[in-house]
Amino acid sequence: MGENQDDVCRASVAGRGTEGEAAPSPPVSRQARQLRFSTNGIPATNRLELWENHNAKALIPLDIRTMDESPLEAREISLGYGSLRFGGVTGSAQVVERSERFIRQNPTDAIAVFFTLRGEALFYHRDGHEVIKPGQAIVCDADRPFMRGFSKGLKEMVLTIPREDYLELSGGEPLLKPRIIEFNQGAASNQQMRALAGLVSDTLSGQAGEKACPEGSVRDLLALLVSGNDGGSGAGYLAAAHSHIEDHLRDPELGTARIAAAIGISERHLSRIFAEAGEPPGAYVRERRLELARELLTDPGRQATSVGAVALQVGFASQSYFTRAFKSRYGITPLALRREALPGASR
Template sequence: MPVVSDRIESAEDPAELWRVTLSDEFGGLLPAPAPDEALTGRIRGISLGEVEAFSISGTPQSMRRTSRAARRQPAEALKVCMMTRGRAVLVQGERDVVVERGQLVVYDVERPYELHFDSPWACAVMTFPRAALGLSPDDVTRTMQRPYEVRSGPGALLRGFVSSAVDEAAALADSTTALLGDAGLDLARAVLTPRGGRTTSSTIRERALRHVRLHIADPDLSVVSIAAALHMSPRTLQRQFEESGDTVRAVIRGVRLRGARRDLGDPRLADRTIAAVAARWGFTDAPAFTRAFRSEYGVSPSQARAGVTQVVA
């Protein structure tokens, strides 16, 4: 992901460039100024494997991801927003969560939401696939019901990680970014895991997900190979994922397709062939990769590289 920063502040129309930038980076998220306030902001970001990290700030404003935007640009992802200046009110479904400076809130990018900032604000944001967190659906739902502290403990480490990753983006080698993303996910789990401790199922899913991410380029990655690495039967491993409404095969496929989609959209990787991108994520059969990609995203890999997106009515 390219870093986006001061070009907004130097533009002839900062408000319009802020609208375009925010919408492009966050799947159709649209800002509107508070009464009698200028509309502008600043955003910097970096991709870390399955994780995306951002530092964002702006003038008083509201942001809205509509139902239409959610349909047009679906994303099975969670977002963690950590307030480092000001306060925010998150509105999603029937819940309103007030997030003060030094707190974080979790929300579901797949569903419409609103964020309201009533004063100048800044936040550190991390986005990642829902499945990558390794928590059960009930635990994920519980994480979204209240704010969490980030002034000390694991929350402070997570906040520092996101801010440092963005600040050091230019110095990070491509070969290390996925490993750093894994570290960010571990910190997020440390903050969000229920206080009663992780369930056995959640722990097994977490270990399996870590193995998948480390060996995703291996075309022989499967339920059998993962179960062997974790010293359990394939049936036992599959059962842990079935409890969360998923399968190991679907998880592997999702990690691979999301990774390939990110690489195809990364201008730094424009010189890599589509076959090379596919192979990097464990796809050795080009036609099978194209079919799987089109089935998931509604466009071919070459169309995705060209910036074509699926239009959903």
């Protein structure tokens, strides 16, 4: 995402509330069930079997084969929140499959979302095949036969949700064919999927916060994705708006009109969603810019960057307005804060 796929979505969801119109009360925070796996230290002859066993327990059962005689290399961290499963996977070249026979023996009743971060993947299904590239996600019913091939290894995130829950979000519409959706930053990016990728990434890395419970936000974003923007709640739109804001925070032209257009709603609707969350969109953008400015001003590696340059880097077109806004928010001028944090800094 952006210049570095490995840093995908690291700030797509900015750690703020996602309450919105008609949104249900957020789920009570609960302790995530965490599982980890690594082939490090495991004899090569046992790795494939243990890798299959782990995936069956952590995400979905898979029939896995290596591409050649090289020992399998694989790592995974998975988290379970209620009925949702989150996974972060890295591995060497391999093929994973769920054939009709395998599905009969190992039904999972789940919809899976695979976010490709590194390495192209071939995805074979009943209606043909797809090439999934970094920055693309594929959504599929895990009980419809598929085969995925990673000739150069893989790095991806995985989200699974029970099919019953998916059908509730989609208004009863089943997922008959795999669906590919862009989540990489750019014109083709789907803001709801990008926000969902950010939420999955933050959940796996712990950046969502110890008390955060991602279930409600995940379901809200999935509702937007599967309903074509017709059945989503304010919480889902709010998360998508936060994602777009983080991507374009440094752009001085970022405003309500652009944010609303990016996530597919009117400016009035956007303003109402933000107001119900407790902060108008313009105030939210200004607060995020000031928070970023404070980080830059106290970063020893950036002490040669002038205050004026910092103002421009975080999206303020006017240094004087930036200084006034910063002092109003933090009770100190940007230059004074820098001198306190970085003795010897003079600009």
